[in-house]
Amino acid sequence: MDAIAINVNGKPHSVEVSPDTPLLWVLRDTLGLTGTKFGCGMALCGACTVHVDGEATRSCTTRIRAVAGRNITTIEGLSKDGQHPLQIVWLEEQVAQCGYCQVGMIMTSAALLAKKASPSDADIDEALGGHICRCGTYQRIRSAIHGAASKAAQGGGTR
C-alpha cells in the first residue's frame, strides 16, 4: 500500500490504504470522520455525500485513488460552528427525525445553493432525488432549503 495524499476540510492527510478503497471508509474508519454515513454502498441513497472540489459526490462509490490531491469537504468542515445557513434553518424547521440521512441531505443542499442561490421546488426535487430518508422528512427538507436560500440572501449564516 502506498500513501495517498488527500485534503479533507482544508487539512492535508496521507492515508495508507488500498487505492480501490471507497472514500467513505477512509473518512470513517481511517480518519474518524463519522459524520459521513454508510447507507447503501451503491450511490443509491445519498447518506455518504461529501463535496469533492465543491461538487456533491457519493463517497461510497468514489475510490480513494480518484480523489488524490483533491479538496474534500465533509459535514465536519461545512462551516465553522455549525453556522451554515442550512444548518441554522435545519434546526429552525426541526427537519431531522432519526437524523441519519440528514448530513447527506445537507451536503447536497449546500452544493445546490452554491450553484443556485434561489432554487425552485423542481430544482430541489432534482438535486435531492438521489437521497432517501426513511423517516420521511422530505417536506421539511424542501422548506428548509428555501428558508436557507432566503437567509443567505439576507446575509445570514457563515460559511
Added chain:
Amino acid sequence: MSSSTQFTRRDFLKTGAAGSACLVVGFYLPGIAPAAAVGKTFAPNAFIEIDPNGEIRLWVARSEMGQGPRTSMTMILAEELDADWSHIKIMQADFDPKYGDQTTGGSQSVRSSWDPLRKAGATARDMLVTAASQTWNVPKSECTTHDSAVIHTKSHRRLTYAALAVNASGLPVPKDVPLKDPKDYRIVGTKKERVDGSFIVIGEAHYGIDTKLPGMLYAVVSRPPTFGGRVKGFDPAGAQKVEGVRHVVEVPAVEMPPLFGEERAANSGHQHYLWGGVAVVADSTYQAIAGRRELTVEWQPGAGAEESSEKHRATCAELVKGSGKELRKIGDPEAALRGAAKTVEAEYELPYVAHTPMEPPNCTASMRDGKCEVWAPTQNAPGMAAALASALNIPQSAITIHITLLGGGFGRRLNIDYGVEAALIARAAGVPVKVTWTREDDVRHDYYRPMSHHRLRAGLDAQNGVTSWLHHVAAPTTDGFYLGGDIPDTGGTELAGTGLPAGIVPNSLLEASFLHTAIPRGYWRSVDVSWNHFAVQSFIDEVAHAAGKDPLEMRRELIGTKQPPAGKAEDEKPVDLARLKTVLNLAAKESGWGSQLPKGRGRGIALLYSWGTYIAQVAEVGVAKDGSIRVNRVVVAIDCGQVINPDMVAAQIEGGICFGLTAALYGEVGFENGEVQQSNFNNYKMLRIGGMPRVEVHIVPSHEGPGGVGEPPVPSIAPAVANAVFAATGKRLRRLPFQTQELAET
C-alpha cells in the same frame, strides 16, 4: 453509576442557531461516567439527579430512533419537576432493570411512561419544596416552584434546587404526590427542539455504527442464502489473502429466546434462531467487505429453500376461500349474508416488506473476563440482554448494553440477532469487534412484515344498511414465529381496539388461516394494522359504492352510536365514538371533502383508532395516463390525547405517511427458492423527495391520557390512496404495492 451517552444543554454556540440561547450539545462518552458531584446528589428515583453544584440530569430509558423520546420524555419529567428546560442534562440510560421497561416499540414510550414520569418529577419537586419550607420554617403551601428553584411567595425568598439537593436527599420519598393541573403546563404541549438536533446537523450525532473502541476490529458476515440454511464448511484462504483481514471465524447457529420475555413451551415449534455464518474480521470495514468477496462457504440449504412468494400468494388465495379459525362471531353472519338484498365481496393482498432503516444493522461488542459489553442501536435492550445471556451462557449481570442513537428502527431493531452475532464474533476473535451489515445483508436477512390475503364479504338490506360483515385473513403468523403455534395477528381487524365496523354491524365473523413458512417474520411499524386496515378501509368504500353512498357518509353511519365491544389488545381502551367522529369530520372539513376536483383527480378517506389514538386521513391523488399515482396532498386529523410536543406529533405524521406510502407504492420483498430477490435500494424502491405529498396536520386539543403517534399515521395512507384512486378513475386497487399498470389508459 453506569456509563452513558450524555447530552448537555448549554450555550454551545454563542450566537445560537435560530437565535436560540440554548442549544443542545452532546458528548458520546462510552465507559466514562459523569463527573462525581461535590456533596450529596439528590436522586429520588432512577430518572432524576440534582447535584449541589447545580447540574440537573434527567435520564431517558428508551431508545431514540427519530420519534423523539429523548426530548418528549424529559419534557414530562421537567414539567412536573418544574425544571428550567434550558439548563438540564439529558442522559441516555444503559440497559438496567431499575428503569422499568426499556423496550421501544408499539407506540408506547410516552403512553406507558406518562404516569411514572409525571410521578417521578412531581415527587422530586415535592421533596425540594419540603426541604425549602423546612429551611425557611414556613408552610409548604406558601411555597411555589419555577425554573429549578423554590420560591417563598410571601417573602420572595428563593432557593435553587441545587442549593436544596443535600437537604432534599435526606428526606423520605413521599407517596401519592399530586400532579399538575394541565392548565399549568409550561413545557408539556409546547414546541421544543429535538435534543439531538444540533448534533445531527454538524455530523456529531453518534449512532451505533459510529462506535469506535481502542483495538477494535471491523467485521462483516456471510450468512445463509436460504432461510434456515447453515454453514456446512468454509475455506478461509481467499479471504485471508486480502490485506488487513485478521480473522475468519464461524458464527455458530444458536436458538434465540422470545423477544419480550414471554413464556415459551419446550416444544413450541418456534422458528427464532440465529442461523450462523462466517465472519471476516479486518482492520477496516472495507477490508472486511473485500475479504468476504474472496471467502468460500458451502451452505446446507435451509427449511425455506423450496419456498417462493408467488406460491405463498397462491396458497393464501386458496386458504381464504375455505373456512379458517374462528376468532369472533357475532349473530349469524352467514345466514344474514344469504338473506341480504345485496352482497359485496372483495379480496385484498399485501406482500412481505422489509424495514430498511437508513442505518443498517450493526453492533460493537467486547468480550473480556467473562463479561460482555455491547454498543447497540437497539429498540430492545431487555430482549438483547436475555439473548446474549443465553447465547454466551453467562448471567445477565455480566452483560452491559449501551443504547446508542438509532438511525431509524421501524421494528427491525426489536430483533436482537445482530447483537448476539457481534458478541459471538468478538468472543471468537478475542478483540472488540464492530459488525456492520451492508444494505444487501439488511434486505436479505430481515424479519419481514408478513404477506397476507383477505377475503371480505358484506350483506346489505333493502335500505342499504349493512347487516353482515365477514373477514377472513390468511397470513403467516408473526407472534408464532417467535413463540411457536398459530397465533393470529389481529391488529386493525375487528378484534383490535376499534372493533370496527364488525362490532357495530349486527352479524359478523372474523376468521384466520395460517400459511406455514420458514420466512422470518417481524414487527414492522404499525405491525398487523398495516395489512388488516388496508383491507377493512378499502372494503368500507366498496360497500359504500354498492350502497350508492358517499364514503364519508358510510363511515359516519357505520360508527353511528352503538358502542362496539372492547378490543382484545391489552393496551387499548374501548373506542370513544365521539372522538372518532371528531377526527373524521375534521379531516373531511379541512380537506374540502365533497368539493369538485379536476378530471383524473380524486379524494379518499380512511379512519383508524389504534394505539390509543384517533386519526383520519384524506388523500388527494392524481392518476396519470400511464397509470402512475401522484399523491398531492394528505389532510390528517388526529386526537392523540395530551400532546407533549406538537411539532413532533406533526413530524411523526409526515414521516408515517411517507413510510406507509413507500410501502403502498413500492414495498415488496419476493422469494424464489428460499432466496430474497431484492438486495438494495435499486430493486427495493423508496419514496423520494419528489413523490412526497404535502401533509397538513390538524391536532384535536385534549387532556386525555396520551396516545401513541409513531405508528397511527402509517396504516391509513394506503387505503386512503386506493379509495382516492377509485374516486379518480373508477378502478379499484386491491393489491399492494399498487399495480399501477392496471390504471393505464389503453
